[in-house]
Amino acid sequence: MKKFDVLEHTADAKFKAYGKDFEEAFENAAYAAVGLMYNPKLVAAVAIEKIVVHGNDREQLFYNFIEELLFLQDSKQFVFNTFLKKPKIIETNGKFKLTAELIGDEIKDEYEVRPVVKAITYNDMKISEKPLYVQFVVDI
Amino acid sequence: MCSLLLISRMEDIKLKKISDLIWQIEKTGNMNVPAVIYASEKLLEIIKGDMTLKQIANVACLPGIIKHAIALPDAHQGYGFPIGGVAAFDMDEGIISPGGVGYDINCGVRLLRTNLTFDEFTPKKTEVLNEIFERVPAGVGKKGMTKISKEELFEVLKKGARWAVEKGYGTKQDLQRTEENGEMKGADPGKVSERAVERGKPQLGTLGAGNHFVEIQKVDKIYDKETAKTFGIDKEGQITVMIHSGSRGLGHQVASDYIKKMENKYGHANLPDRDLINAPINSDLGKDYYKAMCAACNYGFANRQMIMHWTREAFAKVFGSSEGIDLVYGVCHNLAKFEKHKIDGKEREVCIHRKGATRSFGPGREEIPEVYRKIGQPILIPGSMGTASYLMVGTSKAEEISFGSTAHGAGRVMSRHAALKLKSGEQVVKDLAAKGIEIKGASWKGIAEEMPESYKDIDEVVRVSHELGIGNKVARLVPLEVMKG
Numbered sequence: 001m002k003k004f005d006v007l008e009h010t011a012d013a014k015f016k017a018y019g020k021d022f023e024e025a026f027e028n029a030a031y032a033a034v035g036l037m038y039n040p041k042l043v044a045a046v047a048i049e050k051i052v053v054h055g056n057d058r059e060q061l062f063y064n065f066i067e068e069l070l071f072l073q074d075s076k077q078f079v080f081n082t083f084l085k086k087p088k089i090i091e092t093n094g095k096f097k098l099t100a101e102l103i104g105d106e107i108k109d110e111y112e113v114r115p116v117v118k119a120i121t122y123n124d125m126k127i128s129e130k131p132l133y134v135q136f137v138v139d140i
Numbered sequence: 141m142c143s144l145l146l147i148s149r150m151e152d153i154k155l156k157k158i159s160d161l162i163w164q165i166e167k168t169g170n171m172n173v174p175a176v177i178y179a180s181e182k183l184l185e186i187i188k189g190d191m192t193l194k195q196i197a198n199v200a201c202l203p204g205i206i207k208h209a210i211a212l213p214d215a216h217q218g219y220g221f222p223i224g225g226v227a228a229f230d231m232d233e234g235i236i237s238p239g240g241v242g243y244d245i246n247c248g249v250r251l252l253r254t255n256l257t258f259d260e261f262t263p264k265k266t267e268v269l270n271e272i273f274e275r276v277p278a279g280v281g282k283k284g285m286t287k288i289s290k291e292e293l294f295e296v297l298k299k300g301a302r303w304a305v306e307k308g309y310g311t312k313q314d315l316q317r318t319e320e321n322g323e324m325k326g327a328d329p330g331k332v333s334e335r336a337v338e339r340g341k342p343q344l345g346t347l348g349a350g351n352h353f354v355e356i357q358k359v360d361k362i363y364d365k366e367t368a369k370t371f372g373i374d375k376e377g378q379i380t381v382m383i384h385s386g387s388r389g390l391g392h393q394v395a396s397d398y399i400k401k402m403e404n405k406y407g408h409a410n411l412p413d414r415d416l417i418n419a420p421i422n423s424d425l426g427k428d429y430y431k432a433m434c435a436a437c438n439y440g441f442a443n444r445q446m447i448m449h450w451t452r453e454a455f456a457k458v459f460g461s462s463e464g465i466d467l468v469y470g471v472c473h474n475l476a477k478f479e480k481h482k483i484d485g486k487e488r489e490v491c492i493h494r495k496g497a498t499r500s501f502g503p504g505r506e507e508i509p510e511v512y513r514k515i516g517q518p519i520l521i522p523g524s525m526g527t528a529s530y531l532m533v534g535t536s537k538a539e540e541i542s543f544g545s546t547a548h549g550a551g552r553v554m555s556r557h558a559a560l561k562l563k564s565g566e567q568v569v570k571d572l573a574a575k576g577i578e579i580k581g582a583s584w585k586g587i588a589e590e591m592p593e594s595y596k597d598i599d600e601v602v603r604v605s606h607e608l609g610i611g612n613k614v615a616r617l618v619p620l621e622v623m624k625g
Contacts, residue, residue: 006557008558009217010189010217011555013555056403060403067393067396070339070389070392074342074343074388075338106281107281109283112582112583114586115279115348118244118392119392121219121415122399125414137219139219139244
C-alpha cells in the first residue's frame with residue numbers, strides 16, 4: 001500500500017498520507033514530513049525518544065505530533081530512523097492522546113539533514129476517516 | 141472572538157479593475173472591508189492560480205480591520221493570511237493573529253555596502269565565499285553552535301541586536317540602521333514557552349535552510365543617484381552583501397504555541413482556515429502573543445546581527461580589513477506592529493500585520509534613521525539566487541495606499557517538488573556558473589529547489605511597486621557569490 005503522495009504546492013510542501021487506520025496514517029505522515037529534511041534510512045538507531053502529545057481534536061493531535069518531531073530535531077538535534085513503538089492513539093471524551101517511541105540518533109554530517117521545515121500548519125489540513133487519509137501542509 | 145468567515149468559494153470572488161495595477165475584491169458576504177490587489181495583469185494571472193485571493197478576502201472579514209486588506213505584487217498562498225499580505229486593525233475593536241504574522245517571525249533582510257569594486261573582488265571571490273561558509277553555521281546539528289544559557293537567551297529576547305552588539309558582534313551604527321533599532325520594546329521572554337526556548341538555545345546565530353542565504357552582489361544599475369549615494373551606494377560595480385534569515389525554531393514555536401492557545405480559548409468552528417485564529421489586541425492572550433512575538437523578533441534581530449558580523453570577519457580575513465563594510469539597512473518581513481497612520485485624514489495608532497511584506501515609510505517618519513529621514517526608508521527586495529535584488533526607497537504614497545508597505549521578494553511560482561523534477565542541483569550550479577554566479581550550499585537538493593525558475597519575475601514585482609509609487613527603485617544588485625543554508 002502506498003504510504004503517502006506529494007501534492008502540488010507552490011510555496012510550501014503538501015502531502016497526503018494513507019494507512020489502514022489513523023495511527024498508521026500519522027506514522028506515514030511523519031516519514032513524509034521528515035523526508036523533506038533527511039532520509040531516515042541513513043540515520044543510526046542508537047537513541048530513543050518517547051513521544052506523548054495531546055489534542056482537543058484529531059487535527060490538533062496531528063499538528064502536535066508533527067510539531068514534536070520538529071521540536072526534538074531543533075532542541076536535541078534528534079533525527080529518527082524508525083518507530084520503535086508505532087503511534088498509539090487513545091480517545092477519551094472526544095479528546096485525544098498519542099504515544100509513540102522513536103529510535104534514531106543525534107544529527108551527524110553523514111545524515112545530510114536540511115532543516116527546511118519551519119512548522120506544521122493547519123492550511124488545507126484534512127483528516128478524513130472515509131476514505132482514510134491525512135492531508136497537510138508544512139511551512140518552508 | 142473569531143468572526144464568521146464565509147468567503148469559502150473562489151467563484152464568489154469578483155475582481156474589479158480599478159487601474160492597470162490596482163484590483164479590488166468588493167465587499168461581499170462577511171467581508172468588513174474590500175480587499176485590494178496591487179499587481180500587473182501578468183502577476184495577477186499568477187496570483188489567481190492559487191488560494192491568494194480567497195485568503196485575502198478572508199482577511200477582510202476579520203474584526204476591526206480598517207479600510208482594506210492588501211495583497212502585494214509578490215503575493216502567494218500562505219496559511220491563514222496570504223504571503224505578501226497587509227492588514228491594519230483598530231486598536232480597540234481589532235485582533236492580532238499569529239497566522240497574520242507567519243511562522244518565521246521577523247524573517248528579514250539586511251544589506252551591507254563595501255568599498256570594494258568588482259575588479260578588486262573578483263580574484264578573491266571564492267576565497268571570501270569559503271570564509272563565509274566556514275563562519276556562518278547553517279544550523280544543522282551541533283556544528284557551529286553558540287553555547288548559551290537560558291538566562292543569556294532571555295537577554296537576547298529582551299534586547300535583540302543590542303545584545304549582539306554588546307557582546308562584540310558589530311557596532312552601534314548597525315543598530316541605528318536596523319528597523320526598530322534592532323530591538324522591539326514590547327518583548328517579554330516570560331511569555332515565550334519553555335519549548336520555544338529549548339528550540340532557540342542551540343540555533344542562535346544560524347542561517348537556517350530553505351530560502352535563507354548570504355549573497356555577495358555587485359551593483360548592476362543605479363536608478364536614483366542621489367538616494368543611492370545617501371545609502372552608501374556610489375557606483376555601478378560596487379560590491380554589496382545581502383543576508384536573509386529569521387528567528388529560527390524559536391519563532392516557529394512561538395507562532396505554533398499561540399495558534400493553539402487561541403484556538404483552545406476561542407474555538408475555530410467558524411474559521412475556514414484554522415491558521416486565521418486570532419485574539420483581540422487588548423485581550424490578555426492578544427497582549428501575551430504580542431510580547432512573545434516581540435521576543436521572537438528580537439531573536440531574529442540578534443541572529444542576523446551575528447551572521448552579519450561573521451560575514452564582515454570573512455571579508456576582513458581575505459582583504460585585511462572590514463573598513464567601509466557598513467550596514468545600509470535591515471528590514472523585517474513578518475511582524476505585527478503598532479504604528480501611527482493617517483486614515484481618512486486623521487492620524488491614529490493601528491495594529492499593522494505585514495506577512496511577507498516590507499515596511500515602506502516615506503520622508504520624515506521618525507522611525508527612519510536620521511541619516512535617511514529626509515529621503516525615506518531603505519527597502520530591500522531580494523530576488524532568487526540567480527536573479528537581481530533591488531534597493532528601493534520608501535514613499536509617502538505607500539503610507540497613503542498600503543499602510544506604508546511594499547513587496548518583500550519574488551515569491552515562488554513553482555513548487556519545490558516540480559523544481560526537483562525539472563533540474564538537478566548540479567545542473568543549477570552549472571547554469572549559474574555560466575552566468576558568473578557561484579553557489580555554495582549544504583546540499584544539491586536545496587540548491588535545485590531554489591533554482592531561479594522557481595520564482596516570479598522580480599523585475600516585474602519591482603516595476604509594479606515603483607509605478608504604483610509604494611516603493612521606488614534606487615539600485616539593482618546582481619548576485620555573484622551565494623551561500624545557501
